[in-house]
Amino acid sequence: MLRALLLASLVLHAERVSGADTGAAADELPHKVAVPAFAPYLVPEAALWEQFAGDPERAWKRSHAAKAGRQEDRYDGEWAFEDVAELAGVTGDRALVAKSEARHHAISTVLGQPFDPAQRGLVLQYEVKLQSKLNCGGAYVKLLTAPVRGEFSDATPYTIMFGPDKCGDAKVHLIFRHRNPLSGEYTEHHLTRPPVPPTDGLSHVYTLAVHTNNTFTLSIDATEKRSGTLFDDFAPPVNPPKEIDDPDDHKPADWVDDASIPDPDAEKPADWDEDAPRMVPDDDAAMPKAWLVDEPPMVEDPAAKKPADWDDDEDGDWSGPMVANPRCAAADGCGPWERPLKRNPAYKGKWSAPLVDNPRYKGAWAPRRIDNPAYFEDRELYRLSAVGGVGFELWTMQSGITFDNIYLGDSVAAAAQIAEDVWKPKHDTELAVHAALNPKPPAHTAVSGVLESLRARFDEIYASIGAFYDMLRTEGLVAAFRGESRGAVAAAMVTGGLAWLVWNVLLLVRLFSPTPAVAPQRAPAAGGAPEAAATASSTARPATRSGDATTTKRK
Known part of the structure; x- marks a missing residue:
């Protein structure tokens, strides 16, 4: 933690310094571009x-x-x-x-x-x-x-x-x-x-x-x-x-342009059942051995406790939120088992007569073509x-x-x-x-420059801390602090203090954070595993059960 915070502070310092230098240079860059002055340009034989x-x-x-x-x-x-x-x-x-x-x-x-x-x-x-x-x-x-x-x-x-x-x-x-x-x-x-x-x-x-x-x-x-x-x-x-459809030509009333028609002699077979369902239960299916019929997919959370401010007279009987039944986790399923469906081999759907060639078919009708009275041809x-x-x-x-x-x-x-x-x-x-106004240095150059600055600064701090420790052992604490002139020990102490402060703040937040309630689960589909319980909002009241009715406390 201490080393990470130290490196982060060095990165921010390097960015601040490099950013200040870039901004100063950007103000001067436009002046390095030679902008030519206007000079009239002659174009002979132009209409404009x-x-x-x-x-x-x-x-x-x-x-x-x-x-x-x-x-x-x-x-x-x-x-x-x-x-x-x-x-x-x-x-x-x-x-x-x-x-x-x-x-x-x-x-x-x-x-x-x-x-x-x-x-x-x-x-x-x-x-x-x-x-x-x-x-x-x-x-x-x-x-x-x-x-x-x-x-x-x-x-x-x-x-x-x-x-x-x-x-x-x-x-x-x-x-x-x-x-x-x-x-x-x-x-x-x-x-x-x-x-x-x-x-x-x-x-x-x-x-x-x-x-x-x-x-x-x-x-x-x-x-x-x-x-x-x-x-x-x-x-x-x-x-x-050059030619167009004759606007005065119309399809005759007796013109037949359907190439096929339903066979008028066809009859629905006697064994054709239009009411047969598409899907039927699979009689060959068997309930899995690990299926727990008597276990409900959802149960009340045994760890839930009634809130201290819950009033039974006002809010009704309290019951805990529903969670997934832990006994169902290792089973193939819980609750009543139903046979899966399969395609009905007797299903045929609605009957319709097959199509046959239309004996009265005359072909697709189209109006006759005539010369276009508005025709012209401009080739230029x-x-x-x-x-x-x-x-x-x-x-x-x-x-x-x-x-x-x-x-x-x-x-x-x-x-x-x-x-x-x-x-x-x-x-x-x-x-x-x-x-010039929007300089974009190559990414590899900028990154390598920052890394080199960090490496040099880290080496400097490392050497300064080593010298401080040697002087501390040989000449005492006062002389060690007097000889430390690069700020490395001070930077390390400040970084360590910040790390200690952040650690304590995170610890306090975790200790005093309320444990979130768990929302009821949706019942699983037939043959499926129960869904994961969703986390309830910390502002919601737990549901209550009074008889068969479920009520929620009104704010």
Whole structure:
């Protein structure tokens, strides 16, 4: 006990010292990470390249409209163009930030001239940083269909919606709107099996490329997460089926589509007993020799005593709690014995006629197929509607959703170069700053350091106690205490005193703790052993027995 307490005190001391050193070092670590300053990055021939430098207020317009059909839901969420406040990877790098919680946000910009994906495809890329993480909200972008008219809202037509969203399940939206060449109506087509976005507090770059061969690629942090075709990977499919069921064709009233029917000539056998039970007693079974028929499974606890405050007039006749009969422990069972059940060989269940082929069966009916009057075939789905603007129309429960470095164009290579030159250095710096603020030394290094400190301290104490004892024998007690300067004897005495105190407290608790009562047992099942008695609550009154009725004292 003494040695264990001594080692525990040394561990606490080592943790206190090492913890103080770690905290002091953590304050200095962020200053060791070189955070680069913002520098404008040029992207030639882009339909839109937005770093929110200069005067973005002139290009980006906040919406104060109401959501379609709901005047009470207005876009009153605040926006700001400001430096990143949390875990910045670049200093002086302004971005677009959604500032409000539990609000509708809407902001948009109009392109200098419409961008037509029908020429060389479409590439959209932008950065998202969730400074306050994300529990419920969107961080997606909309490419607004040209021409852009009126104040931006959820009713504004869009060509593509793309980006992360989380409210319950997290996913990366990819939706494009396609115009029906026959009706002129637009339909939304959603990506099936969308990837899951990261929702931490770091910057992440999302890239969408729609190619002129009707394929697409979706990447997160310059790594492809999803690819496919605009024909096969979206729901509902763009092109309708060439043929459909004739809506005017109905199954004839005399059509029989049951392949089998009960045999009309079959009769129930005369010896078929539908009332025979499934299980019957096993007449071949015999009661085990060690079965004690006259012993009850439960008996009153002979060691129980009536409480001193029990009032027979008020509480009724007292009886002790029930416990398992100790005589049943070594027996096969106690109490009345019953034969086990076995399956009845005469059991057949309800009778039903066997099935035979239906002579009137005509086969499975299906309506005839006709040409789909709404059929069309668009083989150039990549020729999406021209884009006239870019907008963010969001609902979010968290503030601090940050957007930056928006690229719209037709060059996959340009988007990849932006990710390499702009996003990656920023992301790497954020990781370095995060690691500096949250140091995690290898577990084996920390453990070995503590063990080495404990070993050295133990050796020091051991040597000090030996020297104290030698001096005590040769020079006396006073000289021994004067020569003891490392505190080992004092530490041993304090630890011994604490051990003596803890031992006495535990002894007193054990002596004065009340013995818990034992609760009655449930009667064992036929042929089974009695269950173990459960321990009764110390606040419960023992049950009483008055005649055949059982009562409990009311508090």
